Amino acid sequence: MIMTVINALIQVESGGDWKARNGDCWGGLQISSVMVEDINRFAGTKYKHEDAFYGPSAIHMALLYLDHYATAENLGHEATVEDMAGIWRNGLAGWKREHGNMEYVERVRNLVEAGR
Numbered sequence: 323m324i325m326t327v328i329n330a331l332i333q334v335e336s337g338g339d340w341k342a343r344n345g346d347c348w349g350g351l352q353i354s355s356v357m358v359e360d361i362n363r364f365a366g367t368k369y370k371h372e373d374a375f376y377g378p379s380a381i382h383m384a385l386l387y388l389d390h391y392a393t394a395e396n397l398g399h400e401a402t403v404e405d406m407a408g409i410w411r412n413g414l415a416g417w418k419r420e421h422g423n424m425e426y427v428e429r430v431r432n433l434v435e436a437g438r
Contacts, residue, residue: 323434327406328384330433334407334426340377349374351384351410361386384410403427403434 328351335352336342346354353374362369365386373379391414392401407430408423 323403324385324388324406326434326437327388327403327430328381330403330430331384331407331410333433334429340375340380348372349380350377351380353380353383357387358383361390364390403431407431 332338332350335347336350338350340350342349342352344352346356348354348371351374353371355371358369358371358374361367361383367383367386369379369383373383388401388406388409391409392406394400396414397405404427407427411423411426
């Protein structure tokens with residue numbers, strides 16, 4: 323399921339444009355420099371922000387991030403599509419946020435349900 327969610331995140335974040343830039347959020351998954359630093363901290367990796375433009379590296383960062391934060395231990399339940407989308411958009415506590423998050427989560431959920 324996690325790869326289906328990541329594919330949906332790519333579509334929602336950038337429409338699949340690996341060259342996309344929106345301020346400090348780069349690449350197909352719109353990864354910020356803070357997220358890269360966080361991933362390097364907990365995973366012991368040496369990613370650079372520029373790696374967000376390279377699909378395989380960005381997808382690996384997304385896998386690491388979601389595997390680290392979208393856990394039953396952190397959430398109190400097994401991670402759902404909604405949890406993963408909220409965490410991706412707003413960080414660890416993102417799954418709890420409703421304001422400004424519901425439309426984003428719904429777009430991701432609809433793509434996952436459509437199998438994209």
